[in-house]
Amino acid sequence: MKDEITSRDDRVANLKGMGCSRKRVEDARFTQGKGNYVDDIKLDGMLFGDFVRSPYAHARIKSVNSEAALKVPGVLAVLTAEDLAPLGLHWMPTLAGDKQMVLADGKVLFQGQEVAFVVAEDRYAAADGIEAVEVEYEELPVIVDPFKSLESDVVLREDTVDENGKATDGAHGPRKHPNHIFTWEVGEKDATEQVIDEADVVATETMYYHRTHPCPLETCGSVASMDKVNGKLTLWGTFQAPHAIRTIVSLISGLEEHNIRVISPDIGGGFGNKVGAYPGYVCSVVASIVTGRPVKWIEDRMDNLMTTAFARDYWMTGKISATKEGKITGLHCNVTADHGGFDACADPTKFPAGFMNICTGSYDIPTAYLAVDGVYTNKAPGGVSYRCSFRVTEAVYFIERMIEVLAIELNMDAAELRRINFIKKDQFPYQSALGWEYDSGDYHTAWDKALKTVDYDGLRAEQAERVEAFKRGETRKIMGIGLSFFTEIVGAGPVKNCDILGLGMFDSCEIRIHPTGSAIARLGTISQGQGHATTFAQILASEIGLPADSITVEEGDTDTAPYGLGTYGSRSTPVAGAATAMAGRKIRAKAQMIAAYLLEVHDDDVEFDVDRFVVKGAPERFKTMKEIAFAAYNQAIPGIEPGLEAVSYYDPPNMTYPFGAYICVMDIDVDTGVTDIRRFYALDDCGTRINPMIIEGQVHGGLTEALAVALGQEIAYDDQGNVKTGTLMDFFLPTAWEVPNYETDHTVTPSPHHPIGAKGVGESPHVGGVPCFSNAVQDAFRPFGLRHTNMPHDHWRIWKTANSLGMHD
Amino acid sequence: MIPAAFEYYRPKDLSGVISILEEHGDDARVIAGGHSLIPMMKLRMADVPHLIDLQDIPGMSEITVTADAITIGAMTTQHDIIDHDGLATAAPILREAALQIADPQVRYMGTVGGNVANGDPGNDMPGLMQCLNATFTLVGPDGERTVPAREFYEAAYMTAREDEEILTAVTIPTPKGGYAYEKQKRKIGDYATAAAAVQIIKDGDTCTAASIAMTNLSDTPIWSEDAAAALVGTSLDSVALKAAVDAMLVDIDPSEDNRGPVAFKRHVAGVILTRAIERAWSRA
Numbered sequence A: 001m002k003d004e005i006t007s008r009d010d011r012v013a014n015l016k017g018m019g020c021s022r023k024r025v026e027d028a029r030f031t032q033g034k035g036n037y038v039d040d041i042k043l044d045g046m047l048f049g050d051f052v053r054s055p056y057a058h059a060r061i062k063s064v065n066s067e068a069a070l071k072v073p074g075v076l077a078v079l080t081a082e083d084l085a086p087l088g089l090h091w092m093p094t095l096a097g098d099k100q101m102v103l104a105d106g107k108v109l110f111q112g113q114e115v116a117f118v119v120a121e122d123r124y125a126a127a128d129g130i131e132a133v134e135v136e137y138e139e140l141p142v143i144v145d146p147f148k149s150l151e152s153d154v155v156l157r158e159d160t161v162d163e164n165g166k167a168t169d170g171a172h173g174p175r176k177h178p179n180h181i182f183t184w185e186v187g188e189k190d191a192t193e194q195v196i197d198e199a200d201v202v203a204t205e206t207m208y209y210h211r212t213h214p215c216p217l218e219t220c221g222s223v224a225s226m227d228k229v230n231g232k233l234t235l236w237g238t239f240q241a242p243h244a245i246r247t248i249v250s251l252i253s254g255l256e257e258h259n260i261r262v263i264s265p266d267i268g269g270g271f272g273n274k275v276g277a278y279p280g281y282v283c284s285v286v287a288s289i290v291t292g293r294p295v296k297w298i299e300d301r302m303d304n305l306m307t308t309a310f311a312r313d314y315w316m317t318g319k320i321s322a323t324k325e326g327k328i329t330g331l332h333c334n335v336t337a338d339h340g341g342f343d344a345c346a347d348p349t350k351f352p353a354g355f356m357n358i359c360t361g362s363y364d365i366p367t368a369y370l371a372v373d374g375v376y377t378n379k380a381p382g383g384v385s386y387r388c389s390f391r392v393t394e395a396v397y398f399i400e401r402m403i404e405v406l407a408i409e410l411n412m413d414a415a416e417l418r419r420i421n422f423i424k425k426d427q428f429p430y431q432s433a434l435g436w437e438y439d440s441g442d443y444h445t446a447w448d449k450a451l452k453t454v455d456y457d458g459l460r461a462e463q464a465e466r467v468e469a470f471k472r473g474e475t476r477k478i479m480g481i482g483l484s485f486f487t488e489i490v491g492a493g494p495v496k497n498c499d500i501l502g503l504g505m506f507d508s509c510e511i512r513i514h515p516t517g518s519a520i521a522r523l524g525t526i527s528q529g530q531g532h533a534t535t536f537a538q539i540l541a542s543e544i545g546l547p548a549d550s551i552t553v554e555e556g557d558t559d560t561a562p563y564g565l566g567t568y569g570s571r572s573t574p575v576a577g578a579a580t581a582m583a584g585r586k587i588r589a590k591a592q593m594i595a596a597y598l599l600e601v602h603d604d605d606v607e608f609d610v611d612r613f614v615v616k617g618a619p620e621r622f623k624t625m626k627e628i629a630f631a632a633y634n635q636a637i638p639g640i641e642p643g644l645e646a647v648s649y650y651d652p653p654n655m656t657y658p659f660g661a662y663i664c665v666m667d668i669d670v671d672t673g674v675t676d677i678r679r680f681y682a683l684d685d686c687g688t689r690i691n692p693m694i695i696e697g698q699v700h701g702g703l704t705e706a707l708a709v710a711l712g713q714e715i716a717y718d719d720q721g722n723v724k725t726g727t728l729m730d731f732f733l734p735t736a737w738e739v740p741n742y743e744t745d746h747t748v749t750p751s752p753h754h755p756i757g758a759k760g761v762g763e764s765p766h767v768g769g770v771p772c773f774s775n776a777v778q779d780a781f782r783p784f785g786l787r788h789t790n791m792p793h794d795h796w797r798i799w800k801t802a803n804s805l806g807m808h809d
Numbered sequence B: 001m002i003p004a005a006f007e008y009y010r011p012k013d014l015s016g017v018i019s020i021l022e023e024h025g026d027d028a029r030v031i032a033g034g035h036s037l038i039p040m041m042k043l044r045m046a047d048v049p050h051l052i053d054l055q056d057i058p059g060m061s062e063i064t065v066t067a068d069a070i071t072i073g074a075m076t077t078q079h080d081i082i083d084h085d086g087l088a089t090a091a092p093i094l095r096e097a098a099l100q101i102a103d104p105q106v107r108y109m110g111t112v113g114g115n116v117a118n119g120d121p122g123n124d125m126p127g128l129m130q131c132l133n134a135t136f137t138l139v140g141p142d143g144e145r146t147v148p149a150r151e152f153y154e155a156a157y158m159t160a161r162e163d164e165e166i167l168t169a170v171t172i173p174t175p176k177g178g179y180a181y182e183k184q185k186r187k188i189g190d191y192a193t194a195a196a197a198v199q200i201i202k203d204g205d206t207c208t209a210a211s212i213a214m215t216n217l218s219d220t221p222i223w224s225e226d227a228a229a230a231l232v233g234t235s236l237d238s239v240a241l242k243a244a245v246d247a248m249l250v251d252i253d254p255s256e257d258n259r260g261p262v263a264f265k266r267h268v269a270g271v272i273l274t275r276a277i278e279r280a281w282s283r284a
């Protein structure tokens, strides 16, 4: 075959490998409405199932009467807990080691809880059937406050007490109270308290990180099809971890794993909401087994907001101590975590509060202690990581607020306080007081670049002038400069300490090179908008020297993809991306032997060069990867098996630690509470950059979700446990109109332990963005005496802050 | 979010509509753009066994502008209002207000008639129409009658329209002077936290006439005669502005919701009204 591209640069460009802003291959179908989502799946004879949901947050169920419902034309069946109990499916395990009702077993614990599953010919008949099911409830006292829950005589979960009413042990140790789930402690309590007692300066603050929701554009759903002839179950669904779902389905249903095929088709956003298992999945499977027909279940928006996995709901109290000069000496953090009616977070088993212990942030804090208490209340279950790994957003918000509060206490500039406490470049790998080994970082360089780009000193001078003008009555607008410097922890994770329900958190890639020099790669992950088909092909292109355009990436079908733990917590590039590179290297190793044979030299005498192997010192003698692929299949080579395939399972040696510096400049109208983001600068260091355009897209999306959470997005309950924000009228999803122009920037500090040095970027902008937006609001009020106020900073809460500071007098 | 089953009708003339309304009484409702009614049906908060579509009724989407009066057919969409240049010259407040309703998708569907007939305190057009002293034309089994916008709204979703009447048109005396529609909302697509419609006539330095209406601050729109009166005869100094705001605050009665508590809404109502008056004055 003739090699027409001659210059080396051309050959590199032709690959569209790492570093190239290659256009997303997914977008052709998404922009033309040709995606294939769960609700697009239509099978012959398919039925539709939907739930009767509880209007009450806490009630005993006295009876469920389906008689009238079964008379509704088109309704075939109504499943209740009683029907599931003989199969042992009325409860199911959660990913957090707890269990959860599939259908209300005698009582309900939150508004919207699944009570009965109506199976009908179509969704209209199902909706009418739901109306006709008569449920008799006896209301019980409602607890929506986790602190009150720990003092209440009301036992929410009967399975948390023994016959004497004493609290039994939970999945993570003893309970302090029947409504208590776990206590998780990290670090040195006594030493930390001593450091704080003896410190020059101590800042204390309590903050509430409100409950919110990932709200993916596509809601959750599934289609189950049980083939009674061959005994095989096919389950399509909105699964961020299809293999884990297969294993769970096998464990709880008793079907053998080879008889279950789980398929995640296109997924319209996940953000953590689609990691866990939902009653709808189980019920669609049972209904398909019962009826012998495929059954679809799709949530509507209200179902999704009210019942599927929420995020946050963390009450955090911190103490941070420092010397007079501002050198931090200790950090103490106490969290009360509201998990709702069931503990359904998706954290690795050994980390019941996720990676909250990254809460020492980017700072060299010698002594620290963290304690988290998980509590049951009458709210929906969840506690997932919304665009962050396992509580990292909470941790980063906590430390970035504590830094600001400490700066107030020290009467010091918050940018300077950060600078003097950053972990220094030469301290990496850095052992944190709460147990992590940060792989690499160069915080000072990033920070200085950020401050210089926005002219930080100029902004502070302008802010000072504005404060004076406000005091003189010349303006009603104040100005805030939001700072945030975050260190992320992603890529879960090393199997020795990371598993979910006992499943090790490795990931995988399997590659087959076709004889004509194109390839298919399959991974254990699943894209929900991250562009895996684009970026993973780029990694491979650089590793194996075939153009990215000639490589198909396929994910999400457990019958074809190698086992993996899925996509969430920015783990795909750190874990599956590493597996991809490693599998690529296996391909290359075999290709090297083939090339040497074809070139009639020793293996060690050829070397890889972009898209070919060349004879060392004689670059005109080469074999391209395309030629090698052809030979691998079609030429008898002594001592080498035909074919060119490889598989790699990658168990990461460590997590990766992306970081970044964000700055937000905001104007606030103190009379209306309206905020106006004038500027947002985001510097991200995610290590090696695979596709800069996709990185930028991820940053824009993550920042927008951060803006939403900081400025108004919440799941609010009244004291009777009614959800007040169950539709998009009240649940804030920003549109292009509310979103500012983002300026993105970067530094590159590769991960030393990752095969290509990449660290992951999907969640960084959210993790760093939330404190940045919040700090901008709080910073605007700092000159007027504010220390801390809780998010979300919507209009009325900002107005209230101004009002309480006397700014309307 | 699936509505209960309903019969769908698409009559070709008004008498066809009226006869279905007469036959089914409370069980029948007309649908215009559907962007208020359909969400209520999907939430099963509105039960409409007989749904009568007005799309095929001729002559209900016209806009006529004369020197004295503007007539807008009930089926005119909010987008049509924004798009109509004659209207923009004759009554620019209509375009300014319509641009602050919902988002383009909703405005392509939502109609003026639906907006004013709905009786939702959150709708922007009722207050606007009160400010402009519009009259609504209603056609029913007994023929046609008109009702002033200022007398149309009785309580949330309760209006002077009888069940078997159709609102066919809105007529506005061509407005004079400066105008402003000022609205605070949480995001695009949101109903008002507080909104104010203001028309002001200025003679030299003096305000000779004014009209003020507030939206989403009571269970009906609030046309505040006293607030307007506080401006007339003044040159809109800070004392007059404050008097107008104080008068308006007596008339409104907001309730707490996710947009905020009552104290906040009252404060914002004052700020929004002040801004609207200042802007209208600057254009007068």
Ligand SMILES: Cc1cc2nc3c(=O)[nH]c(=O)nc-3n(C[C@H](O)[C@H](O)[C@H](O)COP(=O)(O)OP(=O)(O)OC[C@H]3O[C@@H](n4cnc5c(N)ncnc54)[C@H](O)[C@@H]3O)c2cc1C
Pocket: B029, B030, B031, B032, B033, B034, B035, B036, B037, B038, B039, B054, B074, B075, B100, B101, B102, B103, B106, B109, B110, B111, B112, B113, B114, B115, B117, B118, B122, B123, B124, B125, B165, B166, B167, B168, B189, B190, B191, B192
């Ligand atoms: C996301 C979203 C945001 C919105 N934001 C705003 C906003 O900010 N401000 C705002 O003002 N509105 C807003 N709306 C409402 C929108 O403007 C509606 O379209 C409008 O209120 C109703 O007009 P319609 O033609 O859709 O009426 P429909 O929904 O068809 O009808 C509404 C009611 O009026 C009755 N009706 C309709 N036409 C007639 C008639 N000719 N005679 C008698 N009765 C009639 C119907 O029977 C029904 O009871 C929003 C809607 C949505 C979906």
